[in-house]
Amino acid sequence: MAKILNIEIDTAQLRVAETDSRGLRIYRCFTLPVPQGAVDDGQIRDTKTLGTLLKKELEARNINNKKVFFVAGSSRIANREVRIPFVKKDRIQSIIQENATDYFPIDISGYVLSYSIIDIETTEPKPGEELKQYHLMVYAAPTSISTAFHELAGYAGLSMAGIGYTGDSVYSAVKETFADGVHMxxxxxxxxxxxxVLNNGELALQRTVNxxxxxxxExxxxxxxxxxxxxQTEALTVLHDRRCLQDTLNGIAAAELDQQEELLENAKMEVTESFRYMVGNISRIMDxxxxxxxDVTFSSIQICGLxxxxxxxxxxxxxxxGHRVEVLYALDKCTYPEFPExxxxxxxxxxxxxxxxxxxxMEKTTRKKKEAEDNLRGSVLVCAVGVIAGVALAGAGVANHLYxxxxxxxxxxxxxxxxxxEDIYNTYTSAKTNYENYQRMYQYTNTPNEGLKTFLEEMEQKMPSDITVETxxxxxxxxxxxxRVSSKSAAANTLMQLRTFESLATVTTTGLEEAEDNTVSMSVICTYADPAPLDDDTTE
Structure with missing residues (x-):
């Protein structure tokens, strides 16, 4: 059976699996740490370094397979559930292309569109009348992602077969295992x-949180x-090898501890606290x-990934x-090698x-390069047939001219x-020009101070309640x-949280002052991020 390399690239880790074409068996697999800054939100920034590392690792493991299918995960890849009439499958892509602007409020010329079929729904609008329609998940990915993966494949000496989306890939892998009941x-x-969220094997809900x-x-x-x-890699290893988490966000009151043990417990509590927003978002999606x-109850909650x-x-x-949680260690009908500890x-x-x-x-121009090479050979035959047909058509030239x-x-x-x-078109063109002029004029009214409201909202949401703002x-x-905060560690954590604010471009501090009551005073200077443009739309 044909083999293929499947590669997922995250900000911190690159994962490679050599599988059969049906995805029922993993022959070999391994991970590589990604150099810091090489990947940002699914966009590969340093294709040469990453491609060279991948090529060396494949050679070291004697993996000669050159066909690769990448998996991309990025907040820049948008997805929408849509329903279209039940048509021939070869027409689905063209229907999606024609209606793309209804699904995504973007200029689709810079995006690659694809889809997966979730279900074929049947309804009865009238008694005895049956109506079928496709329930699809449609994806839109910037062409820059496809371009970067193509460059990476070139540096790694691989032939790119395609690019999948992380959410769709995970769903395809687990839907048979989670065929009964509601699973998250x-x-x-x-x-x-x-x-x-899968309901009886069908994708019922999919969300991504940042x-x-x-x-x-950190x-x-x-x-x-x-x-x-x-x-960064060493810190991740510490999280994997040592118990750095408390059992709950509230922590557990410990017995008398010496100073070193107390410092360690406080550090663990800070690590646990760093997961608060992630857990809160998961809980809200469940609710x-x-x-x-x-009437739904979750049959299981499984976790995977880094x-x-x-x-x-x-x-x-x-x-x-408030629910039993398990790590995804096995899947039905899938065989795999023995993993390291x-x-x-x-x-x-x-x-x-x-x-x-x-x-x-994968961008269409890349996808069709091989097809173009095959078509070139066929064009010679077409040319010969064309010459013969031209002679025959010459005889019908006079009649064709009259027609x-x-x-x-x-x-x-x-x-x-x-x-x-023509008058209607001229009116439309004039109105469009005026609209674009007004839009450009409005951009000059935007100032960074418009981000103050967003900054204050983020302060209220993300900052601990025990912080006292003095000036x-x-x-x-x-x-x-x-x-003023309660301790130096709280000051450090506060700075880290401020640097995650989307409303801020930079965060600096002029230093810390510790008072006699062990509280810490800190002055902070923050620069606003640029305001969003007038017609900026965000997607889920």
């Missing part, structure tokens, strides 16, 4: 978490109790689904979500069968009859304030 699969990655293990990694690096001057389906390997994460999520199937869920659903976000003259007269008459359309001032470009 939580894929925790470096800076995002995707939540998929919280992952990145805050926990917290581990900030506390010397876990190690001095840890890199949303239950509110729409009041975060599933963190020690204590399963028990922590179970306590916070530090790994498991939970890491490779997205690379088991990414091509199974048919989703392919074309008649058609020209007819078209000229139609042009004369429809001349009023506060705002200009057209920045906001400065001083605040």
């Amino acid at each position: 699969l939580v894929k925790i990655e470096y800076n995002s978490t995707s939540i998929s 919280y992952g293990v990145d805050s926990a990694i 917290t581990v690096r900030a506390f010397p109790q876990f190690g001095e001057d840890l890199t 949303y689904y239950i509110s729409r389906n009041t 975060g599933a390997g963190i020690k204590g994460i399963r028990r922590f999520l179970a306590n916070e979500l 530090s790994e498991g199937l939970y890491l490779y869920t997205a690379v088991i069968a990414p091509a199974r659903s048919g989703v392919n976000l 074309q003259q008649h058609m020209q007269d007819h078209l000229n008459q139609r042009i004369s009859e429809e001349s009023s359309i 506060f001032s705002s200009t057209g470009t920045q906001v400065s304030f001083s605040m």
Whole structure:
């Protein structure tokens, strides 16, 4: 059976699995740490470095397979559930292309569109009348993602077969295992978490939140109790090897501890606290689904991805979500090799069968290069046939000329009859020009100070309640304030949280002052992020 390399690239980790074409067996698999800054939100920034690393690792493992199917995960990839009439499958893509602007409020010329079929629904609008329609999940990915993957494949010496989407790949891998009941699969990655709800094997809900293990990694690096001057990879290893999490966000009152033990417990509490927003978003998505389906109870909650390997994460999520949580260690009808102690199937869920659903976000020009080469050989034959046909057509030239003259007269008459359309078109063009001028004028009214409201809302949402703001001032470009917190570690955590604010471009501090009561005063200067453009639309 033909083999293929399936590769998923996250901000912190690259995962490779050599599988059969049906995704029922993993022959070999491995992970590689991604150099810091090489990948940002699913967009590969350094294709040469990453491609060279991948090529060396494949050679070291004697993997000679050159055909690769990539899996992309990014907040820039939009998805929508849509329903279209029941037509021939070869017409679905063209219908999606024609109606893309109804699904996504973007200029689709810079995006690649693809889809997967969730279900074929049957309704009876009238007694005895049956109406079928497709229930689809449609995806739109920037062409820059496809271009970057194509460059990466070139540097790695691979031939790209396609690009899948993480959420679709995970669903394709688990839907047979979760064919009965309602199940939730939580894929925790470096800076995002995707939540998929399956109802009797069908995708009922899929959401992505912008919280992952990145805050926990930075917290581990900030506390010397876990190690001095840890890199991002070393901090992740600490989370996998040591129990750095408390069982709940509220913590457990410990017995008398010496100073070092107390410092370690406080550090663990800070690591646990870094998961608060992620857990809160998962809980809200659960509540949303239950509110729409009041008779539903979850049969299981499974976790996978980078975060599933963190020690204590399963028990922590179970306590916070109020439901039993399991790590995804096995799937029905899937065989796989023995994993190292530090790994498991939970890491490779997205690379088991990414091509199974048919989703392919590879840019069409890249996808058709091979087809063009095949067509070139056929064009020689077509040319020969064309010469013969040309001789035959020459004999019918006179008759054709008379026919074309008649058609020209007819078209000229139609042009004369429809001349009023030109006035309508000119009116439309003028209105469009005015609209674009007004839009450009409005952009000049935007100032960074418009981000003050967003900044204050983020302060209310993300900052701990025990912070006291002593002074506060705002200009057209920045906001400065001083605040008092309970300890130096709280000050460090506060700065880390401020640097996650979407409303801010930069965050700096002029230093800390510790009072006699051990509280810490800190002055902070923040620069606003650029305001969003007038017609900026965001997608889920």
